[in-house]
Amino acid sequence: MTQDVQRSDLDRLLERLPLRIGVYVPEDILEDLFPPGAVNGSLDPEAQKAAADYARRFDCEFRYDAQRHEGTFWKFVPAI
Numbered sequence: 490m491t492q493d494v495q496r497s498d499l500d501r502l503l504e505r506l507p508l509r510i511g512v513y514v515p516e517d518i519l520e521d522l523f524p525p526g527a528v529n530g531s532l533d534p535e536a537q538k539a540a541a542d543y544a545r546r547f548d549c550e551f552r553y554d555a556q557r558h559e560g561t562f563w564k565f566v567p568a569i
Contacts (some may be wrong), residue, residue, distance in 0.1 A: 495522055499562075502528035508564045516558040531555045 495518065502512055503523045520526030523536040523543070525534075532540075538552050544551035544562050 500547070503544070503549055503562055506547070506549065506562070506564050508566050511561045512562040514560045514562065516560070519553075519560050532560065 495505045499512075499514075499522070499559055502506060505533060514522075515525060516532060519536065519540060523532075523539040526534045526536055529535065532553050532555070537551075540553070540560055540562075547562075549562045549567050551560055551562050
């Protein structure tokens with residue numbers, strides 16, 4: 490799969506993502522989607538920032554878990 494196809498697939502998921510539900514993305518896929526990918530066994534800070542910026546386009550948040558080698562996208566619950 491090309492990066493464009495993966496990104497468009499993730500776009501569709503994040504557009505429809507219900508509140509409080511997460512999408513867990515393994516590190517190897519994050520590396521393809523957000524260069525420069527992993528450096529020294531962990532997702533590069535630039536890649537993490539790019540993923541967080543991308544998440545905001547869909548009103549989502551992003552966090553990377555180095556121990557689990559995965560990132561999580563989720564829709565935050567707006568303040569009531």
